[in-house]
Amino acid sequence: MNTTPRVNQQPHSSPHNTQGAPLAHQKHVSSTSRHKHRDGGRGGNGGHRGRKPMQTRMNRQPENLDKKSPLIPPPAPGVLRVVPLGGTEEIGKNMTVLEYGDEIIVIDAGFQFSEAETPGIDYILPDVTYLKERKAKVKALFITHGHYDHIGAIPYIIEDMGNPPIYSREFGSMIIQKRQMEFPDVAPIDMHTIRGTETIKIGQHFSITFFPISHAIPDSMGLLIETPVGTVAFVEDVRVDHIDGKPTDKEKEHYAFFKDKNIVLFTLDSTSVEKPGFSLPESKALGTIDTILKDVPGRLIIGTFASQVERVIQIINIAQKYNKMIAVDGRSMKTNLEIVKLLKLVKFDNIIPIEEIDKYPANKIVILATGAQGEEYSVFDRIANKTHKYITLAKSDTVIFSSSVIPGNERSITKLKDSLYRQEAHIITYTDSAVHASGHGNRDELGWIHQQIKYRYFMPLHGHHFMLRIHAELAETLGTPKENIVIPDNGSIIEISEQGTKINVRKEKAPSGSIMVDGFSIGEHQKVVIRDRQTLAEDGIFVIVVSVNPRTGKLRKSPDIISRGFVYLKEQQELIAGARTLVTKTVEKTTHGMQPINFDIVKTVVTDDVRRFLFQKTGKSPIVIPVVIGV
Numbered sequence: 001m002n003t004t005p006r007v008n009q010q011p012h013s014s015p016h017n018t019q020g021a022p023l024a025h026q027k028h029v030s031s032t033s034r035h036k037h038r039d040g041g042r043g044g045n046g047g048h049r050g051r052k053p054m055q056t057r058m059n060r061q062p063e064n065l066d067k068k069s070p071l072i073p074p075p076a077p078g079v080l081r082v083v084p085l086g087g088t089e090e091i092g093k094n095m096t097v098l099e100y101g102d103e104i105i106v107i108d109a110g111f112q113f114s115e116a117e118t119p120g121i122d123y124i125l126p127d128v129t130y131l132k133e134r135k136a137k138v139k140a141l142f143i144t145h146g147h148y149d150h151i152g153a154i155p156y157i158i159e160d161m162g163n164p165p166i167y168s169r170e171f172g173s174m175i176i177q178k179r180q181m182e183f184p185d186v187a188p189i190d191m192h193t194i195r196g197t198e199t200i201k202i203g204q205h206f207s208i209t210f211f212p213i214s215h216a217i218p219d220s221m222g223l224l225i226e227t228p229v230g231t232v233a234f235v236e237d238v239r240v241d242h243i244d245g246k247p248t249d250k251e252k253e254h255y256a257f258f259k260d261k262n263i264v265l266f267t268l269d270s271t272s273v274e275k276p277g278f279s280l281p282e283s284k285a286l287g288t289i290d291t292i293l294k295d296v297p298g299r300l301i302i303g304t305f306a307s308q309v310e311r312v313i314q315i316i317n318i319a320q321k322y323n324k325m326i327a328v329d330g331r332s333m334k335t336n337l338e339i340v341k342l343l344k345l346v347k348f349d350n351i352i353p354i355e356e357i358d359k360y361p362a363n364k365i366v367i368l369a370t371g372a373q374g375e376e377y378s379v380f381d382r383i384a385n386k387t388h389k390y391i392t393l394a395k396s397d398t399v400i401f402s403s404s405v406i407p408g409n410e411r412s413i414t415k416l417k418d419s420l421y422r423q424e425a426h427i428i429t430y431t432d433s434a435v436h437a438s439g440h441g442n443r444d445e446l447g448w449i450h451q452q453i454k455y456r457y458f459m460p461l462h463g464h465h466f467m468l469r470i471h472a473e474l475a476e477t478l479g480t481p482k483e484n485i486v487i488p489d490n491g492s493i494i495e496i497s498e499q500g501t502k503i504n505v506r507k508e509k510a511p512s513g514s515i516m517v518d519g520f521s522i523g524e525h526q527k528v529v530i531r532d533r534q535t536l537a538e539d540g541i542f543v544i545v546v547s548v549n550p551r552t553g554k555l556r557k558s559p560d561i562i563s564r565g566f567v568y569l570k571e572q573q574e575l576i577a578g579a580r581t582l583v584t585k586t587v588e589k590t591t592h593g594m595q596p597i598n599f600d601i602v603k604t605v606v607t608d609d610v611r612r613f614l615f616q617k618t619g620k621s622p623i624v625i626p627v628v629i630g631v
């Protein structure tokens with residue numbers, strides 16, 4: 001039978017959510033865009049949720065929402081503990097803990113964008129219970145780079161971590177501080193900007209040096225962490241610049257740093273490990289864009305991820321070279337551009353406001369915009385729908401999709417392309433021209449990095465479980481013994497001991513659930529809300545209002561029925577009549593001899609009977625809400 005902990009509620013009088021907490025004071029500012037762009041070039045686990053059979057829903061057990069974290073003893077003397085709290089079962093919410101003695105440092109604090117499985121949810125955060133319970137130990141948070149899957153969770157969790165100092169290189173540091181302004185209620189952060197390759201000592205046990213790496217956003221870095229058990233080389237998102245599969249001298253220089261170093265633990269990005277060979281180098285993508293931009297007869301509209309900051313910078317430079325004006329549109333793109341401006345990473349002579357594009361000849365205009373994933377209300381969406389205030393597509397316009405298709409967004413991109421083609425503009429995508437390069441290295445790039453570093457243990461990060469497995473196989477083929485590779489899950493507790501000669505994974509796990517940001521509500525409890533949203537979306541809602549004489553238990557009148565998203569009631573008179581008869585019978589049978597009447601029991605019985613009846617008649621199982629009033 002139904003065991004879902006759904007509280008029967010009166011939808012119009014006192015709104016309660018399924019946990020009985022009042023919702024009235026919570027203002028929901030749910031996101032407007034269903035398909036959000038993510039970190040440049042990375043995948044996602046989107047896709048459309050198939051219809052779940054009714055049984056699975058009905059049989060679900062109530063979740064234990066108030067779980068306490070398991071008792072995990074502190075690390076023994078001489079043990080370095082490594083705990084990935086996120087990023088090893090998904091692309092997103094990256095966060096890793098390093099603990100020695102009574103000191104903890106944390107690397108990255110990202111979030112994940114919501115997927116089709118979590119309707120209405122804005123973001124998913126890593127579970128930081130482990131840190132919350134060890135707040136006093138947390139000495140520092142290091143940020144590898146300014147992408148949201150590495151910084152997004154900061155405003156939500158930094159206080160839970162005890163507000164430790166945050167260290168990042170300049171670009172990341174500016175993005176973090178700028179974003180913090182959107183959270184005026186959060187205590188000020190203690191931001192430290194790393195300018196060179198200085199070494200930072202944290203507490204008694206950690207000493208951290210930084211080295212530059214190539215990715216899609218300026219100032220991406222790797223960390224070299226000296227600990228009492230040896231040195232950890234921590235690398236997250238990375239690609240390798242190359243010419244025809246040969247890493248450039250600059251890359252060789254980056255990794256020459258490792259020549260005389262023995263690393264105990266090495267971690268690395270797994271995002272594109274299943275793609276063979278070397279990825280298209282960024283320089284090739286920019287070369288193609290250069291050629292198109294130079295000769296294009298009309299306006300050029302380039303759609304890319306705002307996270308591809310380095311490409312945005314280069315496109316501005318290319319436009320400058322050909323004396324063309326650039327207009328930028330899209331909130332995230334504008335925000336990043338403000339930082340680019342503050343850091344003087346480009347000359348700003350040729351940037352004009354979007355309102356002024358018509359003041360120049362068409363072939364002098366380049367527009368950089370977001371929304372090439374077909375996100376609702378984005379710049380591209382508005383151009384396609386002909387609702388953009390300043391851009392109306394002309395036949396002479398050329399549109400470049402300088403971005404990949406993130407899995408899950410195929411349908412919205414198809415729709416977008418249909419609309420654009422209908423307006424007869426010239427469209428160029430990454431499938432027919434080399435106009436997009438990923439920020440994440442393919443298999444051979446990752447392999448090359450492995451070969452630059454002498455390490456004992458390897459732990460793949462940044463990917464779904466299967467990607468981590470493929471990455472582990474790669475490490476093995478490159479000579480790392482199988483027993484020296486750890487494939488973690490979120491919450492795995494990995495311990496390195498005996499001066500860096502022993503590694504093991506503890507049997508306990510740190511709490512690692514998904515914490516959801518839903519408007520102003522944050523927590524694991526949102527799972528229950530989401531389950532209701534999914535049922536509402538698939539099967540609708542069925543409300544029965546019953547007035548019962550509390551003395552006799554008889555109905556005062558025939559039950560009222562309200563329903564949305566279930567069946568078209570006007571054409572289902574027979575069903576409604578059947579439901580009314582059933583409810584009347586059920587209520588009067590249940591209340592017979594019951595004095596005083598227990599309304600909760602009545603509601604439960606009515607819910608079960610009606611749900612069964614509706615499923616038999618329609619094959620649908622809407623949320624059934626009985627409102628039983630004693631009058």
Ligand SMILES: [Zn+2]
Nearest residue numbers: 039147215237
């Ligand atoms: Zn990144």
Ligand SMILES: [Zn+2]
Nearest residue numbers: 039147149237
């Ligand atoms: Zn990332």
